[in-house]
Amino acid sequence: TGVQTCALPIWLMTLTWVGGEQGALKGELGVLGEQGQRCSLSPELDAHCNCQGSHVECVNLTTTSGFLTTPTGLSRSLASSVTSLHLLNSKIKCLNLHDFSALINLRELKVSGSNIQRFCKQEHQRHKQGRVGLDHLETLDLSQNKISNINQRLWFPALRSLNLSSNHLTNLPPTLPNHLEVLDLSYNRLSESTEKEAFSAFSSTLQFINLQGN
DSSP, X not given: OOOEEOOOOOOOOOOEEEOSSSOEEEETTEESSTTOBOOOOOHHHHTTEEEETTEEEEESOSOSGGGSOSTTSOOHHHHHHOOEEEEESOOOSEEOGGGGTTOTTOOEEEEESSOOOEEOHHHHHHHHHTOOOOTTOOEEEOOSSOXXXXXXXXXXXXXXXXXXXXXXXXXXXXXOOTTOSEEEOOSSOOOHHHHHHHXXXXXXXXXXXXXXXX
């Protein structure tokens, strides 16, 4: 029946770290990490992250380089088992998606409320050369950041849902997957002509698009 405009839910939490051997993330909707445990990651990550099966959740990070598979980084067994990764309330000014390429089965990546202003320069170069990876990524959530411009392709073969809400975008990214089903561009700084461009570019595949608050 065509594209529907709807307000997609954006879940906001106030997260605090609860000490103890296991550690937990506690929010307004309850304790997120009650069943979780430390992930045995690199020292720079372990104090900030909890694991629940194939889901990893981290807060207050300043870098994402520790997710690369290195002698001091993510173990290969853990890297292959993670399908969902949430990074919340961090201070990552420059996002490098290649840092997550070791997570070969990653299907959901959320980097939200983390002060991201742009993509790293090396990230742009890797996209041009087609060397980013993340071939199984279905959901990418970069909401609640400070991104004003996206110069590189956000082209992942399995991507179905892209959330860029509550950023500072004035234009659409130059190349988006033509198989997107959900696109959230709400609460940016898009012009009316850009909104129309979004409709026309993805009308054949989109099931939901959110342009509220522009």
